Structure formats: structure tokens, C-alpha cells
Amino acid sequence: MVISRRVSYPFALLLGGMLMISYLLLLLFVAYEGQSRLRAHQDNELTLRVQSYARDLQYVIGRSEKNLRDVAEDKVVYTYFANRALGMSMAYGLGASQHKLSGLLQDNQEGHLREGVPVYSRLAILDVSGQVIADTGQNEGRFVPLPQDILLASSPRRSLLIQPRDQTLLFYQLVPVYRHEQLQAILVAELNPAQLLRLIARKEHQDQASRVQLMTPNGALLAWDSYSTTVDHQREQPIRQEVEIDGQRLEILGWFESLGNRDLFTSNWFIAAISLLAFPVIAGGIVLLRINNNNLVLETRVDLAAQQQQRLAQQNQLLQREVEKRQRSQRQLAYQANHDVLTGLPNRKAGQDALERAIRQARLQDSQVLLMFIDLDNFKHINDTKGHHYGDQLLVQSAGRLRTLMREGDTLARFGGDEFLIILSDVADRGAARGRAEALLRLFDQPFDVDGEAFHVSTSIGMTLYPEDGNDANELIQRSDAALYRVKERGRNGFSFYDAIIDQMARRRLKLDAKLRAAIEQAQLEIHYQPILALEHQQIIGAEALVRWHDPELGPISPAEFIPLAESNGLIHRLGEQVLSTACRQAAEWQALCPLQLSVNVSSVQFHQGERLLAEIRRVLASSALPPQCLTIEVTESLLLGNHKDLNSQLQSLADSGISLAIDDFGTGYSALSYLQAFPFDKLKIDRSFLRHLDRNQADKSLVQAILAMAQALGLQVVAEGIEEAWQGEFLIQHGCQFGQGFYYGRPVPAEAFEAMLRDAPRLSPLPVADAVASRPH
Numbered sequence: 001m002v003i004s005r006r007v008s009y010p011f012a013l014l015l016g017g018m019l020m021i022s023y024l025l026l027l028l029f030v031a032y033e034g035q036s037r038l039r040a041h042q043d044n045e046l047t048l049r050v051q052s053y054a055r056d057l058q059y060v061i062g063r064s065e066k067n068l069r070d071v072a073e074d075k076v077v078y079t080y081f082a083n084r085a086l087g088m089s090m091a092y093g094l095g096a097s098q099h100k101l102s103g104l105l106q107d108n109q110e111g112h113l114r115e116g117v118p119v120y121s122r123l124a125i126l127d128v129s130g131q132v133i134a135d136t137g138q139n140e141g142r143f144v145p146l147p148q149d150i151l152l153a154s155s156p157r158r159s160l161l162i163q164p165r166d167q168t169l170l171f172y173q174l175v176p177v178y179r180h181e182q183l184q185a186i187l188v189a190e191l192n193p194a195q196l197l198r199l200i201a202r203k204e205h206q207d208q209a210s211r212v213q214l215m216t217p218n219g220a221l222l223a224w225d226s227y228s229t230t231v232d233h234q235r236e237q238p239i240r241q242e243v244e245i246d247g248q249r250l251e252i253l254g255w256f257e258s259l260g261n262r263d264l265f266t267s268n269w270f271i272a273a274i275s276l277l278a279f280p281v282i283a284g285g286i287v288l289l290r291i292n293n294n295n296l297v298l299e300t301r302v303d304l305a306a307q308q309q310q311r312l313a314q315q316n317q318l319l320q321r322e323v324e325k326r327q328r329s330q331r332q333l334a335y336q337a338n339h340d341v342l343t344g345l346p347n348r349k350a351g352q353d354a355l356e357r358a359i360r361q362a363r364l365q366d367s368q369v370l371l372m373f374i375d376l377d378n379f380k381h382i383n384d385t386k387g388h389h390y391g392d393q394l395l396v397q398s399a400g401r402l403r404t405l406m407r408e409g410d411t412l413a414r415f416g417g418d419e420f421l422i423i424l425s426d427v428a429d430r431g432a433a434r435g436r437a438e439a440l441l442r443l444f445d446q447p448f449d450v451d452g453e454a455f456h457v458s459t460s461i462g463m464t465l466y467p468e469d470g471n472d473a474n475e476l477i478q479r480s481d482a483a484l485y486r487v488k489e490r491g492r493n494g495f496s497f498y499d500a501i502i503d504q505m506a507r508r509r510l511k512l513d514a515k516l517r518a519a520i521e522q523a524q525l526e527i528h529y530q531p532i533l534a535l536e537h538q539q540i541i542g543a544e545a546l547v548r549w550h551d552p553e554l555g556p557i558s559p560a561e562f563i564p565l566a567e568s569n570g571l572i573h574r575l576g577e578q579v580l581s582t583a584c585r586q587a588a589e590w591q592a593l594c595p596l597q598l599s600v601n602v603s604s605v606q607f608h609q610g611e612r613l614l615a616e617i618r619r620v621l622a623s624s625a626l627p628p629q630c631l632t633i634e635v636t637e638s639l640l641l642g643n644h645k646d647l648n649s650q651l652q653s654l655a656d657s658g659i660s661l662a663i664d665d666f667g668t669g670y671s672a673l674s675y676l677q678a679f680p681f682d683k684l685k686i687d688r689s690f691l692r693h694l695d696r697n698q699a700d701k702s703l704v705q706a707i708l709a710m711a712q713a714l715g716l717q718v719v720a721e722g723i724e725e726a727w728q729g730e731f732l733i734q735h736g737c738q739f740g741q742g743f744y745y746g747r748p749v750p751a752e753a754f755e756a757m758l759r760d761a762p763r764l765s766p767l768p769v770a771d772a773v774a775s776r777p778h
């Protein structure tokens with residue numbers, strides 16, 4: 001930046017003007033002062049000059065008078081007048097004396113010089129009668145008569161006489177000649193006019209115009225004039241110098257040309273010219289300043305423009321970077337808005353958009369779109385029990401496998417949780433769809449490897465075809481979900497197409513959801529109790545609490561329908577808590593009638609609460625005053641799938657507090673011996689499905705025998721479920737099964753009916769609780 005170098009033009013103009021005025025004033029002052037001093041000096045010098053003229057004049061006339069007195073006293077003069085007094089004639093002696101006298105005068109006239117110029121132009125001696133005795137003016141017959149005043153001045157009072165003649169003045173000096181103190185004659189000298197003029201104009205010259213004039217009482221003598229030709233001297237003031245000679249006042253007047261008139265450098269015009277010259281000089285300076293200023297301004301503008309350009313370039317760069325950054329973040333946001341972070345697949349919204357696009361295209365091309373709604377079986381449980389890292393790995397690997405099935409134009413999206421959508425455009429028919437579904441299921445045949453652990457996960461697929469099963473994306477997704485639900489109900493690891501029945505089921509499911517919520521809120525659920533017997537003694541040793549729901553509109557709804565619904569919508573926690581507290585309170589009351597073991601089903605979902613569930617059970621036991629030893633918690637095998645530490649400690653904690661633990665529906669799922677060893681179970685319940693065809697199904701028979709043998713080996717109690725006929729009870733007793741329940745002994749009934757059963761059925765006299773507890777393995 002050179003802003004500091006910029007001088008504004010008005011300021012420069014003002015500054016220049018002030019400087020110019022100051023300069024002019026200074027110049028004028030200096031010039032005036034210089035001239036004044038010069039003039040004073042000149043005046044002084046000229047005055048001195050005129051004074052010197054006066055002095056010289058006085059001196060020369062003085063000296064002349066002295067010289068004349070010497071001449072008057074000369075012996076020649078004395079001799080002449082002595083001879084004359086003696087009466088000598090001219091012929092005898094006086095003539096010679098007179099001749100000598102004339103010679104004296106002539107010698108004096110010629111010999112008395114000043115600076116080579118004769119002081120006198122004429123010398124004469126007159127006797128007292130005015131007769132000329134000798135006269136140098138009578139040469140060669142020319143005789144100029146002396147002025148009458150002189151001739152009459154027999155006794156002159158003044159020695160200096162000034163007489164005008166021929167427009168000039170003649171200066172005469174008169175000196176008396178005495179003999180024996182008697183006046184004999186008068187010596188007259190006519191001062192040489194040339195000498196006089198020289199005396200009072202000696203220093204004048206042509207280079208300087210001047211005029212010198214000697215004023216006398218008898219007129220003026222102009223000694224020098226080179227002035228009147230150029231200047232009117234009448235209008236000028238002369239330098240005056242008086243000189244008194246012989247009592248007469250003479251005055252020398254001198255006019256001199258001013259120094260300024262003859263010297264260019266001191267002339268007023270020159271000073272004025274110099275002063276005026278300052279104008280263009282200063283104006284030039286201002287113009288230069290302006291040009292410079294303009295140049296500076298221009299330079300500054302150029303600099304500023306360059307800087308601005310540089311700044312702009314930098315800003316542009318920053319802007320560019322910012323734009324790129326924003327574009328990147330917009331792309332990232334757009335990506336994030338449309339993609340699932342974990343799997344990198346298009347997300348729910350992008351999946352729906354892709355489905356809508358596929359539908360639009362199919363509409364145009366009159367083709368079909370297959371929508372596959374995929375859900376990993378038991379993923380929620382795996383995620384909860386194995387941990388989220390495990391679940392995430394499973395999802396990523398599942399996505400990877402599903403990707404392998406994709407062809408060009410197909411879309412795979414993560415719909416949420418463990419749900420994926422696959423959109424396949426231009427599917428020929430249901431047969432082709434089925435083929436793709438089977439291929440997809442096969443992808444999950446191989447176990448997953450998560451953190452080095454091999455793990456089997458199957459999938460369930462619900463499918464819809466556009467336009468057959470729905471007109472828009474939402475409808476297709478909902479119906480695929482409904483079809484998926486049906487697969488789950490049927491035992492998972494399969495696929496199903498949507499049909500209208502499924503739709504009805506889905507609608508019912510929605511309805512049940514709302515109604516169940518209200519029923520739980522309003523405590524409309526009921527508990528029925530099914531007796532559990534010691535088979536050999538036919539005695540009731542316990543009761544299984546089974547929840548019942550009778551909706552005023554829908555009638556009785558099976559727990560097999562609403563328990564999974566409650567598990568999926570989270571209502572199971574409050575439902576389970578209601579069942580537990582009601583049943584425990586009831587069982588505690590019944591302890592007065594007979595010792596009774598209460599079995600309560602606890603969903604695997606409830607165990608996700610961890611410590612809260614344990615605390616809840618302890619609180620219920622405490623508040624109902626039911627001894628922990630009188631409570632059996634029944635869990636399904638699915639709970640044990642995860643086999644994680646927390647679950648073990650939860651179950652161990654329950655066992656430690658005296659509560660019994662039973663595996664429900666043993667043999668239907670992933671029954672494994674390892675579960676029985678790993679967890680602190682007291683008993684297992686053989687699923688009723690094994691008892692149904694026990695009489696004719698050798699496999700079932702063998703399995704029941706094996707379970708009984710294994711339980712015996714492990715010291716576990718066995719409760720057989722679903723005994724509907726007497727032979728089933730006998731078979732079980734024969735093979736060492738201690739306990740059983742089923743419609744043959746008693747259906748699940750309300751508390752009052754169960755209590756009546758306890759009181760009224762004599763053959764069902766219960767065993768003392770101590771025996772029942774004693775038979776439990778530790």
C-alpha cells in the first residue's frame with residue numbers, strides 16, 4: 001500500500017499557493033531591502049562624490065589664491081613697482097620690468113597645473129586705476145577685456161569674482177599687490193574653465209547618466225550632463241552639496257541615474273520579472289506535483305488493484321475450497337441421507353425411492369417387480385445376548401452375502417434393524433421369484449464367522465409382486481412384511497408370498513396390538529392355573545400360571561398369539577410383571593391349603609432387562625410373601641441360544657435365591673445337552689408334541705426315553721406336558737418321569753376353580769411341599 005504517498009490535489013494547490021505567496025513576499029522583501037540598501041549606498045557614494053567635488057573645488061581655489069599671493073609678492077612684481085615708483089620710464093628699466101612681469105604671469109599660467117591641466121586660463125595685473133600692466137590674455141593681438149567689475153576693483157573686497165560670459169561662468173581670483181603696505185596693483189587670475197569643469201565632474205563618465213551643476217549667486221555652471229538626454233532631471237531630486245569660498249555660497253547639484261536604471265539585476269523590472277517568474281515556476285511545481293500525485297494515485301490504484309486482485313484470487317481460492325468442502329459435505333450428507341452407515345447399503349428411504357422408481361418403470365414397460373422383505377431369524381435375541389458388535393458383524397456379513405445375489409438393475413437396501421429389502425425389476429412370474437428366494441436362503445446355509453466363532457443364522461423372506469400384490473411402494477412393503485410375519489410364525493428360515501389371508505392376519509395383528517395395550521393398562525388379563533402332578537401319586541404338587549385374555553369384541557385370544565405380539569412390541573415386560581405378581585400372591589395364599597410349586601413362564605425378551613427383572617422377581621416374592629422355593633421360572637430354549645455370561649449370572653442369581661429354573665418345550669428347538677450343563681436348571685419340560693403320537697411314533701418314544709434318561713443322569717426333574725390320556729401318564733411313569741401336566745389331569749382354570757380343585761379333588765391330595773422340594777436336585 002502506498003496510500004501514505006498520495007497527496008490530494010487541493011491540498012497541494014493550497015500548499016503551493018501559500019509557498020508561492022511566501023516566496024513572492026520574501027523575494028519582494030529581499031529585493032526591496034536590497035534595493036533600499038543599494039540606493040542608500042549609492043546615495044551615500046554619490047553624496048561623497050559631490051562632497052569630494054566641493055572639497056576639490058575649495059581646495060584648488062584655495063591653493064590658487066595662495067599661489068596668486070606668492071606671485072603678488074614675487075620679486076619681479078616688487079621690482080616692477082619699485083621701478084615704477086622710482087619713475088623709471090618704459091624705455092629705461094620699467095619696460096624690462098614689465099616684460100619680466102608679463103613673463104612671470106605667463107610662466108605661472110603655463111606652469112601651474114593640476115593633473116596636467118592648467119589652473120589658470122589668464123593672469124593679469126592691473127594698477128589701482130584699472131590699467132592693465134601685464135595680461136596673458138593679450139597674446140597675438142587677441143584681447144578679451146576683463147570684466148568691468150574687476151577693472152573697477154581697485155580695492156577688491158572679495159578675492160573671487162564669478163562673471164557670466166557667453167552662457168557660461170568665468171571664475172576670477174583677485175589678489176592685491178602691495179609695496180610698503182600700499183596697494184600697488186591687483187593680480188587677476190581667470191581660473192581655467194576646463195580645470196573647473198574637470199574638478200566638479202572628475203568622476204563622471206558616460207557609463208552612468210549624470211548631471212553636475214555648480215550653482216553660484218551669479219548663475220549656474222553646467223559641469224557634466226549625460227543625464228538629460230534620457231531622464232527629465234527637473235523631476236528628480238539632486239544631491240546637493242554647499243561649498244563656501246570667499247564668503248560666497250556655492251552649491252554643487254548632482255543628478256545621477258538610479259542604479260536600477262542601468263543595472264539589470266537590481267532593476268525593479270528584473271525583481272518584478274523574477275517575482276513573476278515564480279508564478280510559472282510554482283505553477284510548474286504544482287503541475288508536476290499534480291502529475292506526480294496523479295502518478296502516485298495511479299500507482300496506488302494499480303497497487304490497490306493488484307492487491308485487490310490478489311485478495312480476490314485468495315478469496316476465490318477460499319471460496320472454491322469452501323464450495324468444494326460444502327459439495328463434499330453435501331455429497332456426504334446426501335450419501336448419509338440415503339445410505340446405511342454400517343453396511344454401506346441404501347437405507348430405508350433410498351430403498352423406498354428405488355421401489356417407487358422400479359414401480360414407475362414397470363408401469364411403463366408393463367413388467368413385474370419383485371419385492372423381497374428379508375429378516376434375519378432370531379437376530380434380536382442374538383444381538384441382545386451376544387452384544388451389538390456381534391450383531392453388527394452379522395449384519396455386515398449378511399449384507400455382503402445378499403449383495404452377491406444382486407444383478408444389474410436390482411436394489412438391495414437395509415430397511416432397518418435386521419431387515420433388508422431386495423427389489424428385483426422385471427421378474428417373469430412367481431416361479432422365477434421363488435427361484436430367487438431359494439437362492440437367497442441358500443446364501444445362509446454356510447455358518448457366519450464372527451470373531452472366529454462359527455455361527456448359523458437363517459433368514460425369513462416375505463415377498464410381493466407388483467402389480468399383483470399392491471399398487472404402490474408402501475402397500476408392497478406392508479404386504480411383504482405381512483408375508484414375512486407368516487414365515488416367522490411358521491417357524492422361520494423360509495419364504496412366503498403375500499396373500500389376502502396374510503393381510504387379514506396383519507390387520508388383526510395391528511388391532512390386537514392396540515387392544516392388548518389397553519387390556520394390560522386396564523388389568524383385564526386373567527391368570528389361569530393348570531395343575532402339575534406327581535405322576536406316581538397322582539398328587540398336585542404345583543400349578544403353571546397361564547395368562548388369559550378375553551376381549552369383549554374378539555372373544556378369547558390365545559397366548560400363543562398375543563405373547564409373541566407382546567414380545568415384539570415390548571408389552572411383555574408389563575404383562576410378565578402382572579402375571580408374576582398376581583400368580584405369586586395367589587400361590588402364597590394357597591400355601592395355606594397345601595404346599596404348592598408355582599410355575600411362571602418368563603419370556604426370553606424379559607431377560608433383556610437384566611438386573612431389573614431379577615429385582616422385580618425379588619420384589620414380587622417379598623411383597624407376596626411366597627417363599628422363593630415355591631417358585632419355578634420357566635424359560636424357553638431360545639433364551640439360551642446366546643449363551644452369554646450375563647444370562648448365566650442372571651439364572652445363577654435366581655437359583656441362588658432358591659428359585660427353581662425349568663427349560664420349557666424341551667426338544668422342540670436347539671435342545672442341547674450343553675445347555676443343561678451350563679445353566680443351573682432344576683427341571684426340564686418335555687414338549688407336548690412328543691406325547692401326542694407316543695403310541696405309534698417310535699421316534700417320539702425314543703426321544704422321550706432319551707430325555708428321561710439324560711435328565712436322570714443329570715439329576716434333573718422332568719415334567720411332561722400335554723398328557724391328555726391315561727396311557728400317556730402310564731408310559732411316562734414306566735419310564736421314570738416324575739411329574740406331568742395335561743388336560744387329562746386338569747385344564748388351565750381360573751384361580752377360584754383351581755382352588756376348588758385343590759379343596760375338592762380327594763384323589764389329588766397334594767404332596768407336602770418339603771417332599772417336592774427334597775426331590776429337587778442340587
Ligand SMILES: Nc1nc2c(ncn2[C@@H]2O[C@H](COP(=O)(O)O[C@H]3[C@@H](O)[C@H](n4cnc5c(=O)[nH]c(N)nc54)O[C@@H]3COP(=O)(O)O)[C@@H](O)[C@H]2O)c(=O)[nH]1
Binds near residue numbers: 558559601
Ligand atoms: N411368557 C408367557 N407365556 C405364556 C404365558 N401364558 C401362556 N404362555 C405361553 O403361551 C403358549 C400357549 O399357552 P396356552 O394356550 O396357555 O397353552 C398352554 C396349555 O393350555 C397347553 N396345554 C396344557 N396341557 C395340554 C394338553 O393336554 N393338551 C393341549 N393341547 N394343550 C395343553 O399348553 C400350554 C402350556 O405350555 P407350556 O407353557 O409350554 O407349558 C405357551 O407356550 C405358553 O407357555 C405367560 O403368562 N407368560
